[in-house]
Amino acid sequence: MNEFQLTAGEIKKEDTGRERLTSSLLERINAVEDKIKAYVIKPAPAASAKKNSGLLGAIPVSIKDNICVKDEATTCASKILGGFKPPYDAEVISRLKESGAILWGKTNMDEFAFGSSTENSFYGATSNPHNLNYVPGGSSGGSAAAVAADETIISIGSDTGGSIRQPASFCGVVGLKPTYGRVSRYGLIAFASSLDQIGPITKNVEDSALTLNVISGYDPKDSTSADIAKPDFIKALGKDIKGLKAGLPKEYFTSGIDPQVKKSLDEAISVLKAKGVEFIPISLPHTEYAVAVYYIIATAEASSNLARFDGVQYGYRQINKEGIIGMYRATRGNGFGQEAKRRVILGTYVLSSGYYDAYYLRALKVRTLIKKDFDDAFKEIDCVITPTSPTAAFRKGEKIENPLSMYLSDIYTISANLAGIPAISIPCGFTKEGLPVGLQILARPFDEETLFKTAFSYEQATNWRKVKPKL
16 A cells, blocks of 8 residues: 555554655645645645654644645635735644644635535636546535545545535545534634534544544634533544434435435445444424525625625735725625625625514524424434435536535535534445445534444444545
């Protein structure tokens, strides 16, 4: 096996040399990156670690382009942030450095995390390593593609409505959205502040647990960070799941699911049943409103967060003869892409006088009901099992002109963000076209241990993680 194909756990166990590993990865990047386009800033050969003895000592970790790295361009894949170099590190970056990780370039994404395909990037679209004519998912598509194509060992992404889990599903890797507040958002350029959460994309479940050990924990710089004890997530791996109660929500297994995805899920459920998991039919009755609620709340918060990008303080500026108002218009008009403009307009509309109560306030009330659905379900069960996405990856260009169709690709992932609960996506099969299918597991708030032990047990009973793209 080539060094670039190793997991972080294998690298640590085999004591793989840093120089040999990074050299192997750089050769891999040179061989496949022109096809994949996972990076907006490629890893530098001179990338170095602070120390080699930490949990991620000498492990290359790529970073999504919306997470601040001191003195390194961080643009959210948008023209309007061109040339911006943060004067500080995000908290997750500080923790990665302290753990000895090697920061391994910045990965491509949908502009400001607005999208589900990584086609809305100022730098161009990323390709799915399993089929270059298909999307890798989004908005963390560059991160998922880099892991799947063995261009990095681990990648850090962000998840607002499925932006880690859906691309992980499309690319056949593991994607974790931790509980809201488990990982500091300090230094994450905000999309929707009440929904955003940073998390890892990895080759297997062990690496996901290892990375969460490093990046999680209370941070006083983040007012939404939870001051709660952090367990050793690695210890959850290998625990017996016999007797675990898993809910199957009827709302997630409807006519909208692709038959090949349904078949893979049924087979995964059979594997877990053989491990002793008890499956219980449940209902999450407000699921049908999740997409509408999400796109009201998310666009409202986005319109507020993006107001700061005006050409005055940082990033791109378009000079205009009409004074400062003209400069604002020209800068934002030329600096933002179409999807960013669409979401700012939608968000401003739902927050405007006369519409706030009808849309935004009502959406907040239904969000509470969605959370209550999960709270009630978790009184009887330990976790929820669903597909990650109703379909496998779709072709490039297939949905870019149809935003509503694109938005629906997140229908199974959105509810976890609205409820603030943890969720993980793991590979559970392939379609006849050779495209990966993802299994999603959701658990109670701050119960990532149940996610890890369930996902690890399934992973060890199958070989889907070993199926590599034929690049």
